[in-house]
Amino acid sequence: MESRTFGKTGLRVPVIGMGTWQSYDVRDPGEVQPVTDAILAHGATFVDTSPMYGSAERVLAKTLGEHRRDVTVATKVWAGSAREGREQIRRALEWYGGVIDLYQIHNLEAWETHLPYLEELKAQGKVRAIGITHWSASHFARMATIIEAGRIEAIQIPYNPREREVEAELLPLAERRGLGVVLMRPLEKGALTRTAPPARELGFLADYGIRTWAQALLNWGVSDPRVSVSIPATGDVKHAIDNCEVGNARRFDAAARDRVAALARRHTT
Secondary structure (H helix, E strand, C coil), rough: CCCEECCCCCCCECCCCEEECCCCCCCCHCHHHHHHHHHCCCCCCCCECHHHHCCHHHHHHHHHHHHHHCCEEHHHHECCHHHHHHHHHHHHHHHHCCCCEEEEEEHHHHHHHHHHHHHHHHCCEEEEEEECCCCCCHHHHHHHHHHCCCCCCEEEEEEEECCCCHHHHHHHHHHCCEEEEECCCCCCCCHHHHCCCCCHHHHHHHHHHHCCHHHHHHHHHCCCCCCCCEECEECCCHHHHHHHHHHHCCCCCCCHHHHHHHHHHHHHH
């Protein structure tokens, strides 16, 4: 699978990873163990989770097991107080072997409180990189202000053919600042795949090694060289393997990206 340097962190990450929102919030880790096994077998060694996702953070750690050392783990602090945030961080460090590769402040929640503590942990070697996330364009200006302060190494943002607000400021700024970029919502929470364009309009995808509409959407995102890794979430082994295949596909050129974006506008609701 193609890999990219994650900004200035020195980490190398695959272009396709996996998120765990909704899909890993299960009681028994055995329910999703085959999914974790499948993505690791196919080179998707970047995983993203959060305490916001119910039991997903703990469940993911269980399914990684001894493979933890081979995986880039991104998790988040999502708390309104320092006390709650530090407890979340304590648990995550315990679950993931004492080191988190990318610790993110989820939706900028109490970021002024959590950032200094994450910086302390980074100085101690318990955190390798610090990032911020938000799903809403209404908060992108605030994200830009934090980026300009020079205290973070990564951002996680929504980016797909119908959510392109990050192209205006955040992606250019991330590129200038040398940040890693984690792409969330590559399928717009599944909305972009509910109705695929007709097969007669998708023939050009074969030239890029793309078989399905979902793969086309994933490839659209990672064909932007400013994106480090895309993190589609799934609890289905077949979908997980299909997602991983995109890591070995040929990236779209500008014309193909425009074509996919036009199809998304025309055929999805």
